[in-house]
Amino acid sequence: MKSVISVQNLNHYFGKGQLRKQVLFDISLEINAGEIIIMTGPSGSGKTTLLTLVGGLRSAQEGSLRVLGQELCGANAGKLTLARRSHGYIFQAHNLHGSLTAVQNVRMGLELHKGISPQEMHRRSAEMLEVVGLGHRLNYYPDDLSGGQKQRVAIARALVSQPKIVLADEPTAALDSKSGRDVVNLMHKLAKEQDCTILLVTHDNRILDIADRIVYMEDGKLAKAPATVG
Numbered sequence: 709m710k711s712v713i714s715v716q717n718l719n720h721y722f723g724k725g726q727l728r729k730q731v732l733f734d735i736s737l738e739i740n741a742g743e744i745i746i747m748t749g750p751s752g753s754g755k756t757t758l759l760t761l762v763g764g765l766r767s768a769q770e771g772s773l774r775v776l777g778q779e780l781c782g783a784n785a786g787k788l789t790l791a792r793r794s795h796g797y798i799f800q801a802h803n804l805h806g807s808l809t810a811v812q813n814v815r816m817g818l819e820l821h822k823g824i825s826p827q828e829m830h831r832r833s834a835e836m837l838e839v840v841g842l843g844h845r846l847n848y849y850p851d852d853l854s855g856g857q858k859q860r861v862a863i864a865r866a867l868v869s870q871p872k873i874v875l876a877d878e879p880t881a882a883l884d885s886k887s888g889r890d891v892v893n894l895m896h897k898l899a900k901e902q903d904c905t906i907l908l909v910t911h912d913n914r915i916l917d918i919a920d921r922i923v924y925m926e927d928g929k930l931a932k933a934p935a936t937v938g
Contacts, residue, residue, distance in 0.1 A: 711774075712873060712905050713739040713762055718771035718781070720757060731757055733928045735771070741872075744899060744906045746916055749925035755909045756877055758925070762907060763875045764791035776872055793820050796866030796904075798895070800878035802858040804850040810837055810861045811846040817865040836864040840894060856887030860894065867898050874899060876908040880915060892918050 720732035732754050739745050747755045761768045761780070767788060768781040776794055783791070796817065804813045814833040818824055824832075837843055840860040850858055859879060866874055876895065880888030892908075892915045899906050908919075916922055924931040 710741055711738045712741050712776055713737070713907070714772070714774040715758075715762075716772040718758075718761070718768060718773055720754075720761065720769050731928050732761075735930055737923065737930065739905060739907065741905055742900070742903050743920045744896065744918060745908070745921050745923055746919035747907065747909045747923045747925060748911065748913075748916070749931070751911075753925040754928040755925050759875055759877055759907060759909050762873075763795055763797065764788040793869075794872050796869065796871040796874040798859075798862050798866045798874065798876040798879045800881045802850070802862040804858055804861055804865075806850050809847045809849055810842060810853070810864075813850070813861055814864045814868050817868040821869055832868055833864070836868040837861070839898070840864045854887075855883055856890060859883060859887070859891050863891065863895060863898070867902065867904075870902055870904070872904055874904055874906045876906065876910075878910055878912075879908065880910065880912045885914060888912060888915065 715735050715737040718732055718735040719730060721728050721730050723729055735758060747758070749755055760766050761773060762775060764775070764780055767783050771781060773780045775791060778787070778791055780788065780791060811830065811833045814836055815829045818829045818832065834846055837846055840863055842857060842860055845853065845857065853861065874895070880891055883891060895906060896918045
């Protein structure tokens with residue numbers, strides 16, 4: 709099976725000079741097409757840093773980081789921007805624009821993609837909201853939606869462009885247990901239908917069962933074999 713994310717001997721640092729601090733140590737990880745990988749571990753262990761590097765939100769510094777065949781270690785801003793077009797992002801804070809309706813927020817997931825007419829953007833956005841169970845909330849603003857509904861809008865926005873990779877950072881942290889379970893079940897279902905790869909960072913032990921594999925991080929390193937996750 710082909711790797712869509714290939715990390716080899718990756719090191720990363722924050723700060724410069726005397727303030728320079730290593731935050732990732734010799735990370736090597738292969739993730740295959742269609743896999744759902746959950747990354748867990750204590751706060752401050754480097755999970756979100758690794759997620760942002762894979763997502764092209766910052767440039768990797770040392771080692772190799774290949775995403776969909778493109779080397780992102782040392783990549784310039786233009787190359788990172790191109791790489792991000794293949795990804796969908798879901799965050800703990802849904803990051804919806806309060807001045808836009810649900811359907812307008814989802815449409816933002818298509819704005820970077822050329823050659824799609826405004827009418828087609830609207831149609832696809834409305835269809836995606838229907839899929840996540842919000843077809844009756846197209847013209848609602850975020851303030852009029854529950855936490856779980858907002859996160860469903862965020863999922864619709866992440867998946868509307870049919871990305872190859874979805875990156876999720878604590879997507880259930882702000883939700884109660886039922887809403888959190890509904891959200892991850894929805895992510896799981898849609899990812900399998902679209903054959904996309906999910907890399908999900910979480911502290912939520914209640915959702916670990918959706919993973920094909922669990923990767924455990926501690927002190928900026930991948931743990932060899934976590935016996936328990938807590």
